[in-house]
Amino acid sequence: MGSEAFPPGGDFSGLVLIYEQCVRAFWHSDRYKDDLRYLKVWLEYAEHCSDAEVIYNFLDANDFGKTYSAYYVAYALHMESKSKMKAANDIFNLGISSNAQPIEKLRDAYKKFLARSMRRPKATEEELKEDDLPIRGFGTVLAGGENWCIALNFLFTMIQI
Numbered sequence: 001m002g003s004e005a006f007p008p009g010g011d012f013s014g015l016v017l018i019y020e021q022c023v024r025a026f027w028h029s030d031r032y033k034d035d036l037r038y039l040k041v042w043l044e045y046a047e048h049c050s051d052a053e054v055i056y057n058f059l060d061a062n063d064f065g066k067t068y069s070a071y072y073v074a075y076a077l078h079m080e081s082k083s084k085m086k087a088a089n090d091i092f093n094l095g096i097s098s099n100a101q102p103i104e105k106l107r108d109a110y111k112k113f114l115a116r117s118m119r120r121p122k123a124t125e126e127e128l129k130e131d132d133l134p135i136r137g138f139g140t141v142l143a144g145g146e147n148w149c150i151a152l153n154f155l156f157t158m159i160q161i
Helices: 015-026 036-047 052-061 069-081 085-097 103-119 148-160
Strands: none
Touching: 015 036, 036 052, 036 069, 052 069, 069 085, 069 103, 085 103
């Protein structure tokens, strides 16, 4: 996504705030629900959030980017990183059955996932792998007292009801 153009440093680089402002600005617009560029911003944002699963659930509930293999690959790889192998497998299968494009990329990622799964010792769903990188939670209060992320999390909860 071009994050190599920004200095390293997690939250401190300001990159996460840029992603957050972008997703916040357009999430309510149907115009961007199937825009690959906007989906990529969401996926980058999710990658830097401590509760990325909430973001993927939000994207799922609001039908953001579900025609693209990038959504399913990122979501499944996130679940794999949390040792939630069955969920990851289900997500890959959902993307394939939905014919998400490009389907070849999705099938290739799924084959690699299956190969990794076969080499992996049996892991339980509860086992979690933590990264040492600074991450931002989906719901973290922004600097300056802005509560947009909390509000978005609240709206997501309301949408599910």
